[in-house]
Amino acid sequence: MVALRIRPINDAEIEEGASIVAHKVDDQMVVILDPSEDPDDILRANRSREKTFVFDVAFDHTATQDDVYVATTKNLIEGVLSGYNATVFAYGPTGAGKTYTMLGIDSEPGIYVRTLNDLFNSIEASSDHMAYDVSMSYLEIYNEVIRDLLNPASGFLDLREDAKGGIQIAGITEVSTNNAEEIMELLTKGNRERTQEPTAANKTSSRSHAVLQVTVKQKSRIKNINEEVRIGRLFMIDLAGTERASQTQNRGKRMKEGAHINRSLLALGNCINALSEKGSNRVHYVxxxxxxxxxxxxxxxxxxxxxxxxxxxxxxxxxxxxxxxTLIYADRAKNIKTRVKRNLLNVSYHIAQYTSIIADLRKEIERLKAKIDEQGQNQMKKGEKANIRDIQGASYEFVFFKYM
Ligand SMILES: Nc1ncnc2c1ncn2[C@@H]1O[C@H](COP(=O)(O)OP(=O)(O)O)[C@@H](O)[C@H]1O
Ligand SMILES: [Mg+2]
Known part of the structure; x- marks a missing residue:
């Protein structure tokens, strides 16, 4: 699923004299206008300046935090509780609203807290027969090293593969609280620990990926029936800003950071692309x-x-x-969905074709019926009634033999 969110324009942008060039057209469609081309040339401009994109869902400044959460993330919870994995990424350039969507502000909490709230509510509702254990950790990947945002003093952490090939982060802080306020406090504090640096573009740039990892272990309370433990893992990721190093005129150290960030984002894109090809006959190496x-x-x-x-x-x-x-990258990330949609489209084209084939056949039947009637009338006129009786006799015989 790929969603697109357009944040509200802000005072600084208005003061700079910026105009609004990205609009939501409907629940799925977004249009962007190139401001650099000649706006006076209306006829040509309307053709070339606009570019339209379609996503699974699109939001603009009128969307609430809850709207975004409900349409993108809420229905992942059921799966996580029954042992499936889910991942939510916030993607886009610095300042476009990723952290607002994921973490939010105290008065408008984002996806992290809303998800955890609903997760704990669902657990409470089914805790009579199931035992759950929920733990979460919050980390950043910066320059290809991992830091614990809940305990930054612990230094760089390593990824380890466990006996079953699962990936673990050695020494990461695991928290298990179901108090929403406490969670918001922990995550806000953790977010402040993220590596942020001013760039030439004079924005506070998030050059790190922040990862909130929630693990749900589930076990039946009914003894002797099932000792199986199901583990569902949910990743909620506030990705690093996608602006290119050249756009912010970074030099030296930051160029290197940019390269690392691109490397992670590129690797992510490659994996998603390869995975989206899995359904086809070709086997892609991920x-x-x-x-x-x-x-x-x-x-x-x-x-x-x-x-x-x-x-x-x-x-x-x-x-x-x-x-x-960003729109082009997100559009490419739709790969999986696009394919499904394309098949559906093909199916509906087939049905449309069948409808017209049936209409043609109906017409042909009408035409032939009319012709038969016409011929019958002609024969009646000639007074060949005996022949008709013979024909009827023959067809009775035919029916008789058919049922023998
Ligand atoms: N949908 C929104 N509604 C209101 N304010 C927003 C929205 N999205 C972003 N902002 C504000 O815009 C600024 C930049 O957003 P932020 O989430 O920090 O961007 P990013 O994490 O992508 O760099 C912040 O001050 C944030 O509060
Ligand atoms: Mg951010």
Whole structure:
């Protein structure tokens, strides 16, 4: 699933004289206008300046945090509780609203807290016959190293493969609280620990990927029937800003960071693409080992996982280039869905064809009936009644033999 969110234009953008170039057209469609071309040439402009994109769901400034949560993430919870994996990514350039969507602000909490709330409510509702154990950890991947955002003092952490090939983060803090306020506090505090640096574009740039990992272990309370433990894992990821190093005129150290970030994002894109090809006959090699992010997400992306990407853009003309590249990347990430849709489309084309074939055949039947009637009348006119009786006799015989 790929969703797109256009955040509201802000005061700074209005002060800069930016205009709004990204609009939501309907629940799925978004249009972006190139502000650089001649707006006076209306006839040509309307053809070339607009670019339309279709997503599974689109949001603009009128969407609430709950709207976004309900349409993208809420229905992943049931799966996680029954042992499936799910992943939600926030994608887009710095300042486009990724952290707002995922973490949110105290008065408008985002997907993290809403998801955990619903998760705990569902658990409470079914806790009579099931025992659950929920734990979460919050980490960042910065420059291909992992840091614990709930305990930054612990330094760099390693990814380890356990005996079953599952990926674990050695020494990460695991928290198990079901108090929403406490969670929001922990995550907000953790978010402040993220590596953020001012760039030439004079924004506070998030050059790290923040990963909230929620693990749900489930066991039946009824003894001797089933000792099986189901483990569902949910990743909620606030990805690093996707702006290119050249766009922010970074030099030296930051160029290297940019390369690492691109490496993780590129690896992620490659994995998603390869996975989306899995249904076809070709076998694609999924290169999880290319980056820390994809190694961590290996189990989640590779198997029984549902994946949601929420791409973010600013509506402002000053963001046009970043918005355009974000829309194109998100459009490509639709691969899996696109294929499904395409098949459905083919099916409906077939049905449309059948309808017209049936209409043609009906017409042909009418035509032949009319012709038979016409011929019958002609024969009646000639007074050949005996022949008709013979014909009827023959057909009775035919029917008789048929049922013998
Ligand atoms: N949908 C929104 N509604 C209101 N304010 C928003 C929205 N999205 C982003 N903002 C505000 O815009 C600014 C940049 O958003 P942020 O989430 O930090 O961007 P990112 O994490 O992509 O760099 C923040 O001040 C944030 O509060
Ligand atoms: Mg952010």
């Amino acid at each position: 290169n999880y080992r290319d980056s820390k992010l994809t190694r961590l997400l290996k189990d989640s992306l590779g198997g029984n996982s549902r994946t949601v990407m929420i791409a973010h853009i600013s509506p402002a003309s000053s963001y046009f280039e970043e918005s355009r590249t």
